[in-house]
Amino acid sequence: MNYVLKLKTCPDNPAYSCVFEPPNSKLFEKSSLTPPLGLRILPLFEDSKIDLDVVDDTTVSDTHHWSQSEPQI
Template sequence: MYGAASNNILKKLDPIHHQGLRIALGAFRTSPVTSLYAKAQEMSLKNRRKKLSMNYVLKLKTCPDNPAYSCVFEPPNSKLFEKSRLSPPLGLRILPLFEDSKIDLDVVDDTTVSDTPPWSQSEPQICLSLTKYKKDTTNPEVYK
């Protein structure tokens, strides 16, 4: 949701994130931000917002029955946001990211739910006969 906020507001979160990384890593106050991201194996908040938004849209694409589907993939009044200072809806913000990433949303299949309820399916048979052997003292041929 906070991807809809203005960039000025979102940029105020970056120093807090950087300070948290510095504290967690025990890094100096002068450590470059890119080094903090690499050392912590973290993404910047901007990239994280993009990734989470793209994940949400991909998940939503598999469920056309979801009420949010039409709002994202068929946004009303899209022309209104072309020259406006208003923040565009998620569908208009995210589709350029998919185009830049060369991800084709048309190949995403719909989720199908099985007609058979899980409680009426047969229980899987699991063979646990090899659990009586200790792995470090058992000949590999026994496992084959």
């Protein structure tokens, strides 16, 4: 589940479409073939009441970490 959540934040990842838009998903409904990860993991998220629609994309800061000031603790 951690992998799929992390992948959900990175739509540019090549694996994103394979997991969240699996091709031929109807093929696996009445088949003995093992369904792809995207089809196997979605029921787990539903059972856990985790809404993947609210997961936001990862953004990279424009400010380099070495140019930021040190936090005061």
